[in-house]
Amino acid sequence: MNTSLRPPAAFCLRLVAAALAAACFATAGSAQAQDKVPLKLTLPKPLFVGTPVPVKLSNLEPVRAGRRPDFLVPQGVTNLALNKTVTSSDMEPVVGDLAQVTDGEKAGDEGNFVELGRGKQWVQVDLEKPVQLYAVVVWHYHSQARVYKAVVVQLSDDPDFIQGVETIYNSDDRNALGLGAGKDYTYVETNEGRIIDAKGHKARYVRLYSNGNTTSDMNHYIEVEAWGTPAE
Amino acid sequence: MGHAGRVVLRPRFRFCVVALLAVLGALLLRVTLAQGRPFHTDEAVNAFIVEETLAEGFHYRAHDHHGPTLFLLTAAMLGPTPTRNVAEMDAGTLRLIPETCGVLVVASLYFFFPYIGKAATLAAMVMLAVLAPFVYYSGSFIHESLLILLLSLYLAAFWRFLERGRMSSAVAAGVLAGLMLATKETAALILAAVSLAGLLTCGADARKGSAAEGGSDDPAGDADELPRVKTVGRGVRLVLGGALAVGVAFATVLLVFSSFGRHPERAFDLFSAIGAQVGRGLGAEHAYPWFTYARWFSWPGAAGLPWSGWVLPALGLAGLAAGWRQPFVRFLALSGALVFCVFSALPYKTPWLMLAWELPLALVAAVGVAHGWKQGRLVQIGLCGVFLLLGFETFQRCHRFAVDPRNSLAYSPSSPDLARLEHDLDALMTSRPEGRETLVQVIATDYWPLPWTLRKFPHVGYWTDTAEVQPEAVVLCSAENIGRLPGREGKFEAYELRPGVNIFLARK
Numbered sequence: 167m168n169t170s171l172r173p174p175a176a177f178c179l180r181l182v183a184a185a186l187a188a189a190c191f192a193t194a195g196s197a198q199a200q201d202k203v204p205l206k207l208t209l210p211k212p213l214f215v216g217t218p219v220p221v222k223l224s225n226l227e228p229v230r231a232g233r234r235p236d237f238l239v240p241q242g243v244t245n246l247a248l249n250k251t252v253t254s255s256d257m258e259p260v261v262g263d264l265a266q267v268t269d270g271e272k273a274g275d276e277g278n279f280v281e282l283g284r285g286k287q288w289v290q291v292d293l294e295k296p297v298q299l300y301a302v303v304v305w306h307y308h309s310q311a312r313v314y315k316a317v318v319v320q321l322s323d324d325p326d327f328i329q330g331v332e333t334i335y336n337s338d339d340r341n342a343l344g345l346g347a348g349k350d351y352t353y354v355e356t357n358e359g360r361i362i363d364a365k366g367h368k369a370r371y372v373r374l375y376s377n378g379n380t381t382s383d384m385n386h387y388i389e390v391e392a393w394g395t396p397a398e
Numbered sequence: 399m400g401h402a403g404r405v406v407l408r409p410r411f412r413f414c415v416v417a418l419l420a421v422l423g424a425l426l427l428r429v430t431l432a433q434g435r436p437f438h439t440d441e442a443v444n445a446f447i448v449e450e451t452l453a454e455g456f457h458y459r460a461h462d463h464h465g466p467t468l469f470l471l472t473a474a475m476l477g478p479t480p481t482r483n484v485a486e487m488d489a490g491t492l493r494l495i496p497e498t499c500g501v502l503v504v505a506s507l508y509f510f511f512p513y514i515g516k517a518a519t520l521a522a523m524v525m526l527a528v529l530a531p532f533v534y535y536s537g538s539f540i541h542e543s544l545l546i547l548l549l550s551l552y553l554a555a556f557w558r559f560l561e562r563g564r565m566s567s568a569v570a571a572g573v574l575a576g577l578m579l580a581t582k583e584t585a586a587l588i589l590a591a592v593s594l595a596g597l598l599t600c601g602a603d604a605r606k607g608s609a610a611e612g613g614s615d616d617p618a619g620d621a622d623e624l625p626r627v628k629t630v631g632r633g634v635r636l637v638l639g640g641a642l643a644v645g646v647a648f649a650t651v652l653l654v655f656s657s658f659g660r661h662p663e664r665a666f667d668l669f670s671a672i673g674a675q676v677g678r679g680l681g682a683e684h685a686y687p688w689f690t691y692a693r694w695f696s697w698p699g700a701a702g703l704p705w706s707g708w709v710l711p712a713l714g715l716a717g718l719a720a721g722w723r724q725p726f727v728r729f730l731a732l733s734g735a736l737v738f739c740v741f742s743a744l745p746y747k748t749p750w751l752m753l754a755w756e757l758p759l760a761l762v763a764a765v766g767v768a769h770g771w772k773q774g775r776l777v778q779i780g781l782c783g784v785f786l787l788l789g790f791e792t793f794q795r796c797h798r799f800a801v802d803p804r805n806s807l808a809y810s811p812s813s814p815d816l817a818r819l820e821h822d823l824d825a826l827m828t829s830r831p832e833g834r835e836t837l838v839q840v841i842a843t844d845y846w847p848l849p850w851t852l853r854k855f856p857h858v859g860y861w862t863d864t865a866e867v868q869p870e871a872v873v874l875c876s877a878e879n880i881g882r883l884p885g886r887e888g889k890f891e892a893y894e895l896r897p898g899v900n901i902f903l904a905r906k
Contacts, residue, residue: 209837209859212849214443214459217748218810219684220803221898312892312900380898382877 221380225339226313227351237361239300239393246299247372247392251292256282260384264289272305272359272389279307284383286316286343290373291390296323299364299394302334304374306355307386313352314385316342316377319362321369332369335362342377359389368397409516416520417508424504424527428497431796432537436812437489439896441539442850445492448472449484455661460671465580466654468541471495484853492539499543500536506547507761509554513726514765518717521771522764528785529706529760530792534807535750537796541582542750546757548578549588553733553758556592557726559639560600563632568639569646576650579668583675587744588754591736599729600636678746685745691738694749694806695756701805702794705787710756710763713784717766727765734758749809803897813894816851822891822903823855826872837868841883842876844899873904 252264261281267289271278282289299321306314316338322331336348353360372392376385437445450457451473456466472495481487504526511519526532535542552574559567578585656665696707714731721727737755741747770777801811823838830836838858840848845860852858864882867873873886880890880902890902 209857210861212446212840212845212860214446215439215846217684218439218844218846218896218899220810221896313898380900382880 225337225350225352227353234358234361237301237363240395243300243393243395245391246293246297246394246396247291247390250294252289252390253292254282254289255287256385259283267291267387267390270389279386279388282385282387284378284385286375286377287385288373288375289387289390290325290327290371291392292325293370293372293392296368296370296397297392297394298366298368298397299372299392300366301391301393302362302364302372302374303359303389303391303393304362305359305388305390306376306379307388313354313380314376315352315379316340316375317350317352317360318343318345318348318375320345320373320375321364321367321371322373323368323370325371327371327373332367334364334367338375338377343375345375359391364392364394413516413520417505417523420520420523420527421501421505423524424501424533425497427527427533427792427796428500428536431533431792431800432493432497433490435537435800436814436816437847437850438538438540438812439810439846441489441492442812442847444468444539445484445487445850448476448487448492449482452476452482455657456655456664458655458664458667458671460667460674464541464582465668466657467577467581468495468544470654470657471544484850485856487853489539493537496536496539496543499547500532503532503536503543503547503550503757506550506554509551510726510761513557513724514721514761515768517768517771518761518765521767522761524785525760525764525767525788526757528788528792529710529756530704530788530795531706531749531753531756531807533792534796534800535753538750540750542753545578545581545585546753548574548581549585549592549754549757552578552589553592553730556596557729559643560596560636560729563635563639565639565642568643572643572646573650575643576647577654579647579651580654583668583671584741584751584754587740588737591740592733595729595732595736599725599732602728679744681746683746684748686747688742690747691742691752695752697806699804699806701799701802701808702791704795704806705784705791709784709788710759713763713766713770714759715766716770717762717764719766720769721762721765724765727762730758730761734762749807810896812847813896815894816847819893819901819903820851822893823852823872826903827855830872832870837871838874839866839868839871840874840901841867841879842874842901844876845874845895845901848874848895848901874901875904876901 247268248270250268252267254264257264259280259282262279264280266278266280268291280289302319302321304317304319306312317335318333318338319335320327320331320333322329324330333345333348335350336346337350337352338345338348341347372390374387374390378385447456448469451466451469456469458466472492475495476482476487476491481491504523507519507522507526510522514522532546552571555567555570555574558564559571575585575589578589651668652665653659655667656662696704696711698704714734718727718731734755734757737758741751741755767781770781795805795807799805799808801808801814803811805811827834827836834855835857838852838855840852840858840860841862841864842860843862849858849860864875864879865884867883867886869885873883875883875890877900883904886904889905891905892900892902895901
């Protein structure tokens, strides 16, 4: 009788054992997969609040319907501020470079604006010689609807703005800057910029103040233009 | 060819037709003008409280969120429906309760016709149907419409008690007073002022003696017939009835605050909140000068002319002059004046509180309208013109300038910009692998009514700590957190929540 059946039987036994083991693993894996459920995180719920107190925007200019009216100036005026030197109360802006204030770029894109520190700040443009100014135009950050607080624009031949100072715009109705209470409107920034009537005043320096905005305490400038003619 | 026959309506039928038209007009104005108005922060919070009420019953939060009646009514309305959470709620459905209350206020004026006559009652119904403040706040899911409905019914029940001395009227007044207190805490001041006005009016008439004329359509001729009982007996009846009314009011408050016995441990919550409410009324939040209500009521603004603020006082004076002999007219005038004075004296002011004194003022003004209507065709044309102006004001202030912050009725309104945020988030989610299952993190302290805007996104949480930012989450933050969110140095897009308050979406 042939006893060589042992190796095939052993092989079969091993095969069956392997199959059984595989079946066990598969069953275990399947059981684990069936036991899995999505992890549900408890997220913090909103806190109930009372009626919010309205944010008061002092002196906000009423919404204008339609196109901005033309601002009339004498023939031959040019932007005398283009590429002129800019100084500031914050000589190390948080974002950007002061030279961007007069570089001619007025788009509201990221990288085009200068960000000055919190609270009361100013920028000053040196026109290099006294000129006759008819309009100062300013663009703060305008890629979103915001209002810059206490916007004050002054002209002077004194670089320190101590003597011979002419205020041509003042929306600081609460005198937060200490330059006197103004009656001009605060306004929502747009890509049109803000045209300020300079009324033909002669000056070498133009200084623009602000005191934060409705979204943060920071101050921003995209561009300042000074339209005039060389003084006679 | 014969001539056309004329249809002559009986006076009673005419009254019913005009009354029905006023009620239907009230319904139409309230439902249509509220559509599309962004959900106010107060409405949004109330919706979340309704969700909580549906899940675990009403919890009274003494500092800010008023009594249970609005929430229990809304929960009862939603109960038979599958709606159980805010994601399943919509503004139109929730606003049905105050809109219905606003319409019922108009209908409730029917109870006043024995005292002011049919003509004045009809004038009052038309006026209340059209007046801008009543239309505006009827379209808001807040407590005011319900409170004013209860006040209107209370005025009628209270006067009936003073007039007749019936205990059934005392019980009715007590129930209504209790419901008012269970609606809003300011009801305590309103009830005190109205009760004082009633006692002063009755006291003055008791000294003068009674005037007796039959009821008629002529408001100038109408006069209440004061009970011909001995003064002492009447006084005892009033004291007993008053005590009964107070007891019934107390029991009503306990019943409602306990959710009709389901939560007896919460029955006394209103009384434990008295200190907090007094502090709130005298505190710095929503604190305005004494003349603020007059300014909100009648000062011209950019959001349309406040015709009601000029017309109502003028017609009110005319009504007081015409109805001076009627104790009920004097009672209404005194009630309105006392409520106005009390509310003006309190530092805490919000514009919807004006309805409590505008209601009696409008009723007295209606007496003036009815009296003027009898003065001839010219005055009738003038009065029609006045009502047209009131309707125009309602269109301006309840629709065209509904959420304009210059509209004195729109107090901290929500911005229509929130619809843009919802749309942009939807678009952002579709580009994410998890789709709408993406986690949305709001990192801010001032974010309402954002929870209502985001209610249909399944995974939204609210944090104040910028360190909690998750790498794959969509992040919305307040202005002060820009630049402080780890891993979020890209562009921040602003969306307006309310005038002057923005939320920023961090774009990667």
